[in-house]
Amino acid sequence: MDEGERPRAAITIDNLHFSYPGAGRPLFANLSLHLPAGGFHALFGPSGIGKSTLARILAGLTACSGRRSTAGPVLYTYNTERLPGWLTIGEHLRQVAAAPAATTTLATLEDRFGIDHCLNRRFGQLSLGQQNRVNLIRYLLQDFQTLIMDESLANVDEGTRERIIITLKEHYPDRSFLYISHNVLEVARFCRQIILLREAAKEPQIVAIEGLDATAGHPVSQTRLERTVLEILHAG
């Protein structure tokens, strides 16, 4: 695609080359990626293909060769993060929601994410699903343009996960989310663009597929969902 025709991008990466020290073959060679600005997108691919490494590169946390540009602050969160154990969840969230606007958002998110009953507990006393939700909330209170969620809802039940994704779309329509998940149905239904990461030997290594971008008021038909799922699976 010509540079001039591209839609506005949250993150752009061109000619990315990356190898782990001592690895025989590069993980990424001459890889280019364009994450559209705004919307809920997915980075999809089999385990061990390099999704987390790519996500960290996109967030600027891992050094690589190539050109990277972003439209604003990019944050990266992953599912095994923990909170300091000496504070209760409520104390920690209030500390990191410094701005008054964030405090208002916090109250909404606590309710929508279903964690309002565990604010007096410590992080270690929560279930894994509650830990995932609490961790995600504190990132949502920050100043970001793009949030990369590396399996951030991996331990959350399906119903709650869907409610959270819908909430993100409703409350942050102008922000970009890059959601890493292994649930093909979920990414096909809820994501606007699915960035499929394939083996380094395949050309191109990245394939972008249009998702169904379901919202609360716009559910998707079973036929369209099956078609998109098949498209993702065939492209892989």
Add this chain to the structure above:
Amino acid sequence: MLANRLLQFLLLYFLAIGGLLAMKYLLGLSDYVIPGVAAMATAFTEMAAIYLGDLLDSLRVALLGHALSLLLAAGVGILASRSTALGSLIRAAAYTVQTYPIVAVAPIIFILLGDGLASRLLITILVCYFPLLLTTISVLTEPVADIEHFFISTGRNRWSLQVAIRLYENMGKLITVVAGSATLAMVGTIVAEFVAADAGIGFSIRKALYQSDLAHILVALFLVGIWTSIYLGVLETAGALIEKKWRNPAGGG
């Protein structure tokens, strides 16, 4: 915990006494080499009170030395954990200096400071300070990535917060080392007294050794073992309570 420590010590002590007596009767050794049960009992009744006074004197030095070591190790460890030239220098010095056996350095300390409290205290500190320092450095230089990531990403990472996270996450390890170094403090004090001091249980053991009085030495070792076990047990119990309160609080909702 405290009862276990005492029980473990008593078991080991009486096994060792049993071994000595078995050796005495199997090899037909004289009372001069290994005293009999009666001589041991007599030595206990005669010397226990005197040695208890000496031991409490040693324990006072050990406690003070241990406390000073903790403060010193915490302060120097925090400085050494910083990514500065001073931090690197302290880390290198700590690893190098701790390879010297303190017993070899002890005579120099006694020559310079005399055989009073200062020498005993300094040797005690040197013996239990390095394990504490090396643990503190190791804890403070090891990132807790899954907690620190958020603070780094959002620009909230402060050095004091980083120290707090690393200390909190390694509380169990630190408590184990603090409790373990209590025995080192006792060892350091006794070594100092044994080498050249003029007071304490180490000094009494040295006198008994010069008189080849094994019964008196066994009484002294019994008291040392009992009180060291108590000190260790108290620290471990306190550590467990601290961990329970801070790391694994019950309930919360």
